[in-house]
Amino acid sequence: MFPERFSNLPAYAFPRLRALLDVHAPGGEVIHMTIGEPKHAFPPWIAAILASNVDGFNRYPPNDGTPELRAAIAAWIARRYGVNVDADSQIMPLNGTREGLYNAAMALCPEVKHGQTPAVLTPNPFYQVYMVAAISVGAEPIMVPATAATDHLPDYGALPEEVLDRTALVYICSPANPQGAIASEAYWETLIALAERHDFQILADECYSEIYRDAPPPGALQVARRMGAHPERVVIFHSLSKRSNLPGLRSGFVAGGPESIKRIKQLRAYSGAPLPLPLQKVAEAVWADEDHVIENRALYAEKYAMADRIFGNVPGYMPPQAGFFLWLPVEDGEAAALKLWQETGVRVLPGAYLSRDTGTDTGMGNPGKPFIRVAMVAPKDETEKGLIRIRDCLYGQE
Missing domain, CATH: 3.90.1150.10 (Aspartate Aminotransferase, domain 1)
Incomplete structure (x- = not known):
């Protein structure tokens, strides 16, 4: 049953x-x-924004997010990472990153790769949605240890070639939950080069990126652009939950290549639920503020x-x-x-x-x-x- x-x-x-x-x-x-x-x-001025836009609850929100919210997210990516993305074709607002991390596998994972069951790689320990997303699409989830021996980040390059050749998606969380480890630029370069060689996509969960001790953690999309990687190679996920102390807002975004975002948008059109308009107005203002x-x-x-x-x-x-x-x-x-x-x-x-x-x-x-x-x-x-x-x-x- x-x-x-x-x-x-x-x-x-x-x-x-x-x-x-x-x-x-x-x-x-x-x-x-x-x-x-x-x-x-959370920022005290949020209440006024929400109150002034409360009439938006009587309208269906646009599936792809409002143009203003997408523009605010694109502007934040440019400020934070020095990367320009097209707000219309390369960004979609999310109901928090968990929605996006799950649906990305549904939208992007092929049914077979090189005639075999595709593999989806995750760190171990891991955010449990990674594993369930892989199982949901009929892929094989492969947990790769992220321990002190590998600086608490998974060494995906140590896997056998036959596993890497059938890998379709790789989840990676940086800064890492639960260890707090940061993927350096060198780590991202190695992983992106591995993805280019074996033709898989990297799903970079970066929802803790704005909580750090000293220097801001480098981003996957930032490094991929500098390397000249395939434009669909990296898909990033961010959230206002940790950055702005708004876990109940359920607001985040996914950004990546236009074909990947097109597929994710199409899936949401059939099965997802966009963020209500008053909450999108709040998110628009919050992404624009760094204080x-x-x-x-x-x-x-x-x-x-x-x-x-x-x-x-x-x-x-x-x-x-x-x-x-x-x-x-x-x-x-x-x-x-x-x-x-x-x-x-x-x-x-x-x-x-x-x-x-x-x-x-x-x-x-x-x-x-x-x-x-x-x-x-x-x-x-x-x-x-x-x-x-x-x-x-x-x-x-x-």
């Missing part, structure tokens, strides 16, 4: 976490550090410094380069999460819930098992309290 390809999907991370923790009482005042849902204030982004980044800089101070003496602590997660080493992530909950009331996510077992042939097992993911999204005082409890409970250091 139901498609077999979905029968072996692991439970989604957060229902698994509730099943692990909620049968036990918390050991203290509850502090939520599981979901990457930003809690900093609130700078202020937001300063708040995260304080949290980076706080985490470094609290965990600096913990063996194996890896300061994140970007994003707002800590990827903390433990013996067993599930056991550590349960201990924290029962003894302190702090909720964190076991790393194994964000990754899959790679099998005994690799000798690695589940690369996320010896980690917990900690979201530093709450206000500074609450975040500090939670981090100190984690340190004292799991590492016995003060």
Whole structure:
């Protein structure tokens, strides 16, 4: 009755976490550090924009987004990456990046490649929509370890030639969720050259790109243009959720070559839902403003410094380069999460819930098992309290 390809999907991370923790009482005042849902204030002027455009709720929004929103996004890409894209043919606004990351596979993945089942490569650990998108289109999802041995980014070039030859799509997240690693220009150059050689597309999930310590992370489209790569080679995804503390707005965009965007737009015309007009007006204004982004980044800089101070003496602590997660080493992530909950009331996510077992042939097992993911999204005082409890409970250091 139901498609077999979905029968072996692991439970989604957060229902698994509730099943692990909620049968036990918390050991203290509850502090939520599981979901990457930003809690900093969004720009206060948003309310006035929304109110002045509320009559737009009685109209169907354009499938491709308003010209004004697409123009604002194109202008932001030009400012941020120095890349000019055509607002009409190379950009489509999204209901958040998850919609786009899933539908890109539906629109772009071929049914066969060189007469074989296509492969879709993802990092491991990974954002779970990557795997489900691959399964949905009948491709083979291949999880490639992103561990300390590879600077917490997947080494796709290490895969066998026969796998690369049938690869259709490659997902890559930079800055990485959950490790906070940044793909350097050299990393992008290597991956784009590999994609050119084996003729696959890169789906670059860059939704954490505006939260970083020092220099802004380089972008995939930026490097691809400089290299003169095929115009359809790279498709990028961005969101206002993290950049502007607007996860409930559900607003992002996809940008890439005109043929790729044409296919994604066509799929949405049949099966998607464009952003309501009042929310598009908000997004248009938010993409045009950088002051609130700078202020937001300063708040995260304080949290980076706080985490470094609290965990600096913990063996194996890896300061994140970007994003707002800590990827903390433990013996067993599930056991550590349960201990924290029962003894302190702090909720964190076991790393194994964000990754899959790679099998005994690799000798690695589940690369996320010896980690917990900690979201530093709450206000500074609450975040500090939670981090100190984690340190004292799991590492016995003060």
